[in-house]
Amino acid sequence: MSNPAYRVIGTRPIRHDGVDKVTGRALYGADFHIAGLLHGFILRSPHAHARIRRIDTSRAAAFPGVKAVLTAADFPAVSDRVVDLGEGATPLSYIRGNVLASGKVLYRGHAVAAVAAVNPQVAEEAASLIEVDYEALPCALTAPDAMREGAPILHEDLRTKEFGKQTDKVSNVAEHFQHALGDVAKGFAEADVIVEREFHTATVHQGYIEPHPATALWNNDGRVLIWCSTQGSFVVRDTTACILDIPVSRVRVTPMEIGGGFGGKIPVYLEPVAALLSKKTGHPVKIVMSRKDVFEGTGPTPGSYMKVKIGARKDGRITAAQAYLAYEAGAYPGAMVGPGGMCVFAAYDLANVLIDGYDVVVNKPSTAAYRAPGATNAAFATETVVDEIAEKLGIDPIEFRLRNAAKEGTRRADGPKYRRVGCIEVLEAMRNHPHYTAPLGGPNRGRGVAVGFWFNVGLPSSCTISVNADGTVSLVEGSTDIGGTRTSIAMQAAEVLGIPAEDVQPTVVDTDSVGFTAVTGGSRTTFATGWAAYEAAQDVLRQMKERAAKIWSTDAAKVEIERGVFRSGDRTMTFQDLAARIGETGGPVVGRAAVNPRGVGGSFSGCLADVEVDPETGKVTVLRFTSVQDVGKAIHPSYVEGQMQGGSTQGIGWALNEEYYMSPDGAMMNSSLLDYRMPTSLDLPMIDTVIVEVPNPGHPFGVRGVGEANIVPPPAALANAIYRAAGVRMSRLPMSPPAIMEALWR
């Protein structure tokens, strides 16, 4: 399929934006400055659930230094409609209602009003003078609570969608879906062993280090200019335009460097508010969230309640698998339980499956994507049950998984049939890794394994490449670069053009300067925007061949190119030599491409984890960790390893420490980076990585995407390791010291 002798792909060049990022010169959203800047502050709800009876902003508006105050009533009145702004079809009223609450507040931290003032301190002080008369309401904080008969209802107009059909039932269950394959009753009847367990996972946050920033200028020509930190500049453009009821062409979004996202910087929170404050004041307005705002006001990932039941025969074949997944959407529907249902049994080739998924609204922040959203919760449940079954049957846990592994042709219960996938290769790499048979070296230690899946996405991307007279090219793209994608995209163009990666200068530009490009998310950027770069580079080559043909007075069809050298008969010219002559052969050469690729290749990941459990304190120490992933083709192996190590670490934090610790009335009690404890360098060993390359037949270089699948298996692998170390099966995340002690004492 692809040429194995790549010259650029698979090498490790220094990233193009590297120097700016190690010298402090790279400009992130909060670093943006513009003359006449005012500062905004957002007042947030102290209640988890309350009716807003009245808002009086008069004292705030009269405070010295305040230039404008606004509430949801200041948004243009537009009739509700369903819009798709990058995260699936959603009623506009939900998106707008999350930006500024109207009528009710649905979680503590819900934005209620905003102030623009001469500095951030004045804005904050003035916001404290806004009087909001709340009628506090009882709240529902977990999926099981919110699903109870008589539970407090968040949205009086929310009616359950059942199996794709709208019902009349008003409830907190936005949707109940089901995927069925074969006959689970028959499958369980054939089983020699059946294990069924219940699981709870806590709400966790993406935890990017950069709080959300946005600056907006409603210019005198009616155009709205935005500088912000986002995973999708076009999402910001389209959402802002929708909420402000103006055409998309009136909004220009300039993506600044982004300090992490992991899915949490897809939703829009600040930009429409900053834009409206700018309109009211005639000045640019900047709003930067505090860390507390980030925890309380932006999307964490769903907590969940799950049941998984799996039956298997003595020969190690799974006969049936059933899952009940109830995920907390937070304040508005969209709990990522859909992807949970797609991924829950995705690693297995099964005949009989039944999956029920429930999307449940609760009085917590509206959830957002977080790295393989929904899949990590589900894999925690499935992979713990699989481990228990393998143990009961006396079969090695990797061998058991291999006997049931998904492969080309496997039909998933939600419909898709796999093309070439690397589940078996990942499992074999785990089994063959020296880690798997290394001695544990002490008491209270155990080793666990697990696998996980993420389907990855395609979506549109655009790219242009201009040839410079010095033989280099400039590449323009619209995918905001969170982890080195400028380079992984540039390398694909360089490979096609036969020039070094350093001779491609990639730039991420604003929404006026490049064709529509979907979010940096779904592990799609190196896959899809890389594909756009591949196509744009091919377009450059076509034009360059014409130029060579002109110089050689021959036909373009007779010009060949290999590794950056154009050839016709015995005449040759390098890319650089030809580039120097584009001016005299017709002028600029600009290649372009817009793609919407279909050939998405899902990624399997697995890990091996060794832990030590302190029987006195319940503290779990990760002694050794190996992450294995089928990435299709690793364009820049260092950054592929980095994704695997980062995803593993987030999975470890999710497993062992992280949670929204909620008071009974819905206040997050640990909304600081001291109390919401993410892993530090001291908490971790080196993270070993094994890159498996089963090329994706749907991509010119075989790329699948690497960003997400690696977070999926760690919590289950750690639970399985804890079981072997301490003899307790954990069914709740996080598996923090108190949870471990409770299990040990039980």
Added chain:
Amino acid sequence: MNHVRTTINGEAAEFLCEPHQSLLECLRDILGLTGSKEGCNDGNCGACTVILDGRIVNSCLVLGVEAQGSEITTIEGIARGSELHPVQRAFLEQAALQCGFCTPGFIVAAKALLDQESSPSEDRIRLWLANNLCRCTGYDKIVRAVQQAAARMEERKA
């Protein structure tokens, strides 16, 4: 307003600030040194790490007025002119950054470590950097970069 005289990155620097403003605010908003980042504003993420009179501090936890008479090194002062510091070069070569937001804090902290210890162990590096949160990398490549920088600096001395 208070008048504060300091030395920043080897140059005399004076600024006026309010008594409540943190050193981080002074650096970023008054002096335009935006390389130091605000991730939490309460001393828990380390993205604002600077060297103050030879010690690393979270600049969000120091008041601007407290910097009176101090020598401060920020991320902008780590490279020598056009030559990157060995820690900066190692971060690039080891791919020790992804989003890059925590990177200035890590580089400043690592530089301060290598100023006083020539070959710290992995454990020592992990302990030293435990005040700096990174959410992207899992720290593996950061620790390796610091090890590489230490080795290079030793070679240079030899």
